Amino acid sequence: MALVGMRERQQETVRTMRKTMTAAIVAAAVIAPAAAQGQSWRTVAMSRQLEDNGEVRVFVDYGAGEFTMRSVDDGLLYRMNLKYDEDKFEPIADFSGERLHLGVESLRRNINISRRQSGSLELELARGVPMDLKLKFGAVQADIDLGGLALTDLELSTGASESLINVSEPNPVPMEKASFEVGAAEFTIRNLANLRAEEIEVRAGVGSIILDFDGRWQRDAQIAVKMGLGSMELRVPEGLGVRLQKDSFLTALDSEGLIKRGDVYESPDFDDADYRIEVELHIAFGSVAVVWIR
Amino acid sequence: MYMSQLLHRAFLVLVLAALTLPLGVEGQLRTIVSKSVSASSSRATLAIEFADDGMLKIAFDGGTILVDGDPVGSYEDGDELDTAWRALLGDAMSRENGALARILDGWAPPADLDHDLENAAEAVEDALENALADLDVEAERRDASVSISINNEEGSLIRLLVSAVGNLGGLVKALEGLDENFRIHIDEDVVIPSGSMVEGTLVVIGGSLRVEGEIEGDAVIVNGTLDVRSDGSIGGEARVADTRIVRNTGEIRGGIVNVLEDEREFERELRQELHDEIRAEIRSDVRNEIRNATRFEGDGFSIMSPLRPVIRGVGGVFEKLVGVFILALLGAGFLAFAGENMDAISETARRAPGRAAMVGVAGSFLLVPVWLLGAVALAISIIGIPVAIAWLPLFPLATVIASLLGYVAVARNAGEWMADSSFPWTAWIRKSNPVLTLVGGLLAFSGLFIAGHVLSIAPFLNVLSTLLFIAGGVVTFVALQIGFGAVLLTRAGRRREHYSTYDAEVAWEDAVRRNAEDGLGGDAGTTTGDGSDDA
Numbered sequence: 001m002a003l004v005g006m007r008e009r010q011q012e013t014v015r016t017m018r019k020t021m022t023a024a025i026v027a028a029a030v031i032a033p034a035a036a037q038g039q040s041w042r043t044v045a046m047s048r049q050l051e052d053n054g055e056v057r058v059f060v061d062y063g064a065g066e067f068t069m070r071s072v073d074d075g076l077l078y079r080m081n082l083k084y085d086e087d088k089f090e091p092i093a094d095f096s097g098e099r100l101h102l103g104v105e106s107l108r109r110n111i112n113i114s115r116r117q118s119g120s121l122e123l124e125l126a127r128g129v130p131m132d133l134k135l136k137f138g139a140v141q142a143d144i145d146l147g148g149l150a151l152t153d154l155e156l157s158t159g160a161s162e163s164l165i166n167v168s169e170p171n172p173v174p175m176e177k178a179s180f181e182v183g184a185a186e187f188t189i190r191n192l193a194n195l196r197a198e199e200i201e202v203r204a205g206v207g208s209i210i211l212d213f214d215g216r217w218q219r220d221a222q223i224a225v226k227m228g229l230g231s232m233e234l235r236v237p238e239g240l241g242v243r244l245q246k247d248s249f250l251t252a253l254d255s256e257g258l259i260k261r262g263d264v265y266e267s268p269d270f271d272d273a274d275y276r277i278e279v280e281l282h283i284a285f286g287s288v289a290v291v292w293i294r
Numbered sequence: 295m296y297m298s299q300l301l302h303r304a305f306l307v308l309v310l311a312a313l314t315l316p317l318g319v320e321g322q323l324r325t326i327v328s329k330s331v332s333a334s335s336s337r338a339t340l341a342i343e344f345a346d347d348g349m350l351k352i353a354f355d356g357g358t359i360l361v362d363g364d365p366v367g368s369y370e371d372g373d374e375l376d377t378a379w380r381a382l383l384g385d386a387m388s389r390e391n392g393a394l395a396r397i398l399d400g401w402a403p404p405a406d407l408d409h410d411l412e413n414a415a416e417a418v419e420d421a422l423e424n425a426l427a428d429l430d431v432e433a434e435r436r437d438a439s440v441s442i443s444i445n446n447e448e449g450s451l452i453r454l455l456v457s458a459v460g461n462l463g464g465l466v467k468a469l470e471g472l473d474e475n476f477r478i479h480i481d482e483d484v485v486i487p488s489g490s491m492v493e494g495t496l497v498v499i500g501g502s503l504r505v506e507g508e509i510e511g512d513a514v515i516v517n518g519t520l521d522v523r524s525d526g527s528i529g530g531e532a533r534v535a536d537t538r539i540v541r542n543t544g545e546i547r548g549g550i551v552n553v554l555e556d557e558r559e560f561e562r563e564l565r566q567e568l569h570d571e572i573r574a575e576i577r578s579d580v581r582n583e584i585r586n587a588t589r590f591e592g593d594g595f596s597i598m599s600p601l602r603p604v605i606r607g608v609g610g611v612f613e614k615l616v617g618v619f620i621l622a623l624l625g626a627g628f629l630a631f632a633g634e635n636m637d638a639i640s641e642t643a644r645r646a647p648g649r650a651a652m653v654g655v656a657g658s659f660l661l662v663p664v665w666l667l668g669a670v671a672l673a674i675s676i677i678g679i680p681v682a683i684a685w686l687p688l689f690p691l692a693t694v695i696a697s698l699l700g701y702v703a704v705a706r707n708a709g710e711w712m713a714d715s716s717f718p719w720t721a722w723i724r725k726s727n728p729v730l731t732l733v734g735g736l737l738a739f740s741g742l743f744i745a746g747h748v749l750s751i752a753p754f755l756n757v758l759s760t761l762l763f764i765a766g767g768v769v770t771f772v773a774l775q776i777g778f779g780a781v782l783l784t785r786a787g788r789r790r791e792h793y794s795t796y797d798a799e800v801a802w803e804d805a806v807r808r809n810a811e812d813g814l815g816g817d818a819g820t821t822t823g824d825g826s827d828d829a
Contacts, residue, residue, distance in 0.1 A: 042334035045387040049327045051345075076390060086334055093330065184683055206683060208676050229673050229682065252674065285670040 041119070042086040046093045047079040054098065055130040055152060061092060061103035063138040065118035071148035072124035078102065084119040103136075125149055130173060137161055146171075147194065154178040154195070161185045167194035170216050174198070182207060191215035193237075193275075198222065206230050213240060214293060217275035227283040234279065235291045241273025242266065246281045246288070254289040323395040323426045324348070331387050336371065338380050342394075342425075350425040352418055354379055359414050361421045367414020374404045375411050379418070399426045488525050495530070505544060512548065522546060603751050610747030618736045625702035625732045632699075633728075635787025639703040643780040651772065654700070654779030665689050696786065700777020705735030708773075712738060739773055742766030 056077070060069075065084070072079055077100070082091050084104050094101040102123065118139075125131065127148040135144075137158040146154075147168030152175060156165070160183055171194060178197040180189070182204040192200060193215030202209065204227040211223070212235040225232065236242050244265040246253055258265035270276060281288060325345035332339045339353040353360045354376055359367045369376050382401050386394055401422060403415030478497040483504070486492055490507040495514065502519040505526030512530035513520070515537045522528065522544035531548030539550065552558070628636050643650050668689065672682035709731030713723040723734040746762035749755040784790065 040334060040336075042332055042337070044330065044332035046330045047328065047390055049325075049391055051327065074390065081387075091332075095328070206673070206679070206686075208679055229669060230679060231674065231676060285666070285673060287674045 040086045042082075042084055044082040044084075044091050045080070046082070046091070048077045048095055050075050050077045050126055050129065053077060053126075053129055055132065057099050057132045058125065058134065059099070059101045059103075060123065060133075060135045061101075061105060062121050062136070062140055063089070063104065063106055064140060066120040067123070067137065067140050067142040067144070068121075069123045069125065069135075069142075069144040069146075071127040071145070073127040073148075076124070077126050077129065079124040081122040082119065083121075089119070128172060137163075147191075151175055151178075151195070154197070155181075157181040158185060158187075159183040161187070164188045164190070166190040167192065167215060170194040170218070171196040174219065177201065179203070182209065185209075188212070193217040193240075200224070202226070204228065204230065209233070210235065212293075213237060213277060220275055221277045223277055223279040225279065225281050225283070227281075227286065229285045230283075231287045231289075232281075232283065233289050233291055235293050236267075236277075237293050239269070239273065240267070241270040241276035242290075243270055243276065243278045244281065244290070245279070246283075248281065248283045251281075251283045251285065252287040254287070256290060257292050258290060323392070323399055326391050326395050329386065329390070329394060331383050333380060333383055338376070338383055340383055340386060340398075342398075344425075348425065350421065352421060359418060361417060366417035366421070367410065369411065369414060373411065374407060375415050378404050378415075395426050398422050486526065488523075502540075520550075603753060607747050607751035610750065611744050614740045614743050614747065618733065618740050621698070621702060621705070621736050622729065622733045624698060625706070625736075626729055628699055628702060629728050629732070632787065635784075636699065636703050636706070638784045638787040638790040639700060639777070639780045640707050641790070642784050643700070643704050643776050644707045646783075647776050650779035650783060651776045652779065653782050654775035654777070657778055657782050658775065661693055696781045697774055697778050699786070700779070700781040701774050702732060702736070702777075703780060704773045704777040705739055706732045707735065708738050709733070709735030739769055740766070742769060 058078075077095070080091075080093065080102055082104065084091065087107070089104040089106055092101055092103045092105055103121065104119075125133075128150050130150045130152050132153040133149070133151055134155045135157070137156075138161075139159055140161045140163070142158070142161060142163040142165070144163070144165045145168050146165065150172045152173055154175060154177075156163075156179070158181070163182075163185060165188065167189075168191060173196070175195055175197040177199040178195050179201040180187070180203070182202070184205055185207040187204065187207060188210040190212040192211060192213050195215075196218055198219060199222045202211065202223075202225045204225075206228055207230045209225075209227065209230065210233045211225070214235065214237050217240060234244075242258065242265075244255065244258060245263065246265070253265075255265045257267065259268055267273070326342050327345050328343035330339070330341040337353065337355045339351065339355070341349070341351040343349050349362075351360075351362055354369060357368055357370060358365050359369060382397070385397055389397060399422060401419065403412075403419055407415055476495050476497055477492060479499070479501055481500045483502045484496070484498050485504045486496075486507040486509060488506040492507075492509045493511070495511040496503070496509050497514040497516075498518055499516045500518060502521065503513060503515050504521040504523065505513070505528060506523045507526060509528045509530075512533060513528050514533045515535070517536045519538045519540045520532060520534060520542070521540040522532070522542045524543040526544035528544075528546045528548070532546045532550045533553050534550060535553045542550070665686075669682050669685055672678035672685055706728065709723055710725055712720040712734050713725045713731055720734065723730050725731060742762050743766040746759040746766065749759040749762065781787070
C-alpha cells in the first residue's frame with residue numbers, strides 16, 4: 001500500500017509540474033509572434049547622373065533579401081530600387097567624389113528576419129566606368145550580372161546565401177584580382193573568363209559551389225579555392241588548358257578528362273592551349289567534379 | 295570660407311536678379327544630378343540634388359508637409375493633395391534629369407482644394423518651381439554694387455533667390471520679414487552722410503556701414519562693421535550677422551538684433567555639452583580610483599584585501615548553489631515531459647553502473663569522429679548539404695542534452711539512496727517527491743565543491759580544499775559518464791533495460807504470482823477473521 005501511495009504522489013507532483021511548464025511555454029509562444037508582427041514597407045528609387053567620374057570605388061552592403069544587379073547606360077552612375085522594412089533598416093546612398101556606398105543598414109544590431117519578411121534591392125551600375133566593386137551580403141538571394149561593368153577589382157563576401165553571378169560580357173578593363181568569400185551557400189559563377197582577372201580566389205565555408213570557366217579568355221589565370229565542407233563543380237570549356245592541384249583531407253575528386261602528372265592533374269592539351277588556368281584546391285571535406293562543356 | 299562662399303553666391307544671385315527681373319524667371323531648368331524618391335504608408339518623400347550643389351527635399355510625413363525640413367502645411371493620408379503628390383512621385387521614380395525636372399516643374403496641385411490644403415499645395419508647387427528655375431549665371435564683376443527695388447507681390451524675387459541658392463545662412467535670417475525695398479551693397483564700405491536719408495532697407499554685405507545721416511527702414515549688415523555716429527539714426531532694426539559694432543552713439547529705434555543668436559545658442563549648448571562630458575569623465579575616473587582602492591581582485595594593496603578569501607569562498611558556494619538550482623529546474627523539466635524516459639535511464643544507471651560508465655566513456659571518445667563523418671557523409675551529395683548544415687550544430691546540442699539528462703538521472707538515484715539512508719541530515723529527502731530526490735542528489739554531487747569553497751576561506755587549508763575540488767571533479771566525471779552511457783544504452787530512455795523496484799503495479803503482480811506459485815488461493819495479504827495470516 002505504501003508503494004501505491006508513493007507512486008500516486010509522484011504522479012501528482014509530475015502532473016502539477018507538467019501543467020505549470022505547459023502554461024509557461026504556451027504563453028511564450030503566443031506573445032512571441034505578436035511581438036514579431038508588424039512591418040512597415042518603404043519603397044525607394046534612387047539614382048545619380050554620370051558626371052566626370054574617374055574610377056569609382058563602389059561598396060554595396062545588403063543584409064537580407066533579394067538582390068539583383070545589372071549594368072546601365074542611360075547616363076547614370078547608378079540606379080537603385082529598394083524595398084525594405086523602415087522599422088528595421090535604412091537605405092545607404094552616399095557618394096563623395098570617388099566613393100559610392102549603397103545598400104541598406106540595420107537600425108538595430110540583432111535582427112532576425114526570414115526570407116518572407118525580407119525586402120529587395122535592384123541595383124544598376126554604369127557601364128564602362130572603371131569601378132572597384134565590393135559587395136557584402138548577409139542572407140541574400142542574389143542574381144548578379146557583371147557583364148558590361150568595367151571592373152578593376154572585385155570582392156564579394158556573402159554569408160548564408162543563394163547566389164548566381166554571371167559575367168555575360170567581357171570586362172572592358174583587365175582585372176588584377178577577383179575574390180569571393182562565401183559562408184554557407186549555393187554559389188554559382190558563370191562565364192568567369194569574361195572577368196579578365198589574373199587571379200581569382202574563392203573561399204567558402206559550407207555549401208555547393210559551381211565555377212563555370214566559360215566566356216572569352218584573353219589571358220591566363222590563377223584560381224585558388226579554399227573550402228571547408230561541401231561539393232564543388234568546375235565547368236571547363238574544351239580547349240582551355242587546365243592544371244589542377246588538390247590539397248585536401250577527405251575529398252573525392254572526379255577528374256574525368258584530366259591526366260595525373262605527378263601531384264597535379266592536367267588537361268591533355270595543357271601545353272598547347274591558347275590560354276591556361278591553374279587551379280589550386282584546398283578542401284577539407286567534400287567532393288570535386290570537373291565537367292567539360294562544349 | 296563660409297562667408298566667402300556666401301558672398302559669392304549672393305553676388306551671383308543679385309546680378310542674375312537684375313538681369314532676369316525684366317524678363318521674368320521662367321526658362322531653362324536646373325540640372326538634376328541625383329534623386330531619391332521614397333514612399334511608405336505614412337511618408338512620401340522627394341529629394342533632389344542639383345549640379346550646382348543645391349538641394350531640395352519635400353516630404354509628406356505623417357500629416358505634415360516639409361520643404362527642406364520646414365513645415366509648410368498639413369494633409370491627411372489619402373486626401374487629394376496626398377494622392378496627387380504620390381502620383382507625381384510614382385512618375386518621378388522612372389525618370390531622370392531633364393524629364394524628371396520637367397514633370398516636377400509642370401506639376402500642378404488638384405483644383406478645388408480647401409483653403410488650408412490649397413495653401414500647402416501652393417507652397418509645394420512654389421518650392422518645386424523655385425528650386426528648378428535655372429538661376430546660374432556668370433558674374434564678371436565682384437565689386438559691383440547692386441540696388442534693386444522689389445515689389446510686394448507674394449512669391450517675390452527675394453524668396454525665389456533664397457530658395458534657388460539654398461541655405462544662405464545669416465543672410466537668409468537677416469532678410470526674413472523685411473520690407474522688400476532694398477539697397478544692397480556688396481564688398482564695399484557705405485557711408486550715409488549727415489543730413490542725407492535712405493528710404494527702405496539698406497543691406498551691406500562684406501563691408502562697413504557708417505551712419506551719420508538717417509536710414510528710414512532697417513539696416514542689415516552681414517560680415518562687416520556697424521558704426522552709428524551721434525547724429526545718425528536707423529528707423530527700424532539694425533540686423534547684424536557676423537558683424538562687429540564699432541560704435542553706437544546714435545539712435546537705433548528698433549534696436550540691434552543679432553540674427554545668428556541661434557548659432558551662438560547652439561555653440562553655448564555645445565560648449566555646455568562638452569563641459570558635461572568632461573565632468574562625467576572626471577567623475578568616472580574618480581569612481582574608478584575609488585573602485586580600485588576597494589577592489590576584491592588583484593594582488594596589490596586594497597582595503598578589502600582581508601575579505602578576499604571570504605568573498606571568494608562565499609561566492610563559490612553561491613555559484614554552486616545556483617548551478618544546483620538550474621540543474622534542478624532542468625531535471626524537473628525532464629521529469630515533467632520525459633518522466634518515463636528518465637525512469638528508464640535512472641534504472642539502467644542504478645542496475646548496471648559499470649556497463650553504463652564504459653559505454654559513456656566509449657561514446658565520449660566517438661563523439662567527434664561521428665560528428666565529422668556524419669557531416670562528410672551528408673555533404674558529398676547536394677541533397678544532403680542542407681541536412682549537413684543542420685547536423686553541424688544540432689549534433690553537439692543533442693550531445694549536451696543527453697549528458698545533462700544522464701547526469702540528472704544519476705543525481706536522482708543518488709538522492710533516492712540518500713533518502714533510504716539513516717543520515718539525520720537527509721531526512722528532508724522524500725522518495726515520494728522526485729524533485730526533492732533530484733535536488734538531494736545534485737547537492738550531494740556538489741557537496742565536495744561546496745566544502746572545498748568553504749575550506750578555501752581559511753588560507754592554511756588550501757591543500758585540503760584543492761583535494762576536495764579534485765574529488766568533486768572525479769565524482770562529477772563519473773556521474774556524467776554513467777549518465778551518458780545509460781542514455782545511450784536506453785536510446786534516451788526509449789528502450790527500457792530494467793524496471794524500477796518501486797513500480798507498485800509490477801510489485802503487486804509479482805506478489806500475486808508468487809502466492810499462486812506457492813499454491814495459496816485468494817488475494818495476497820488477505821487475513822482471516824481470527825486475525826491469523828493465510829499465507
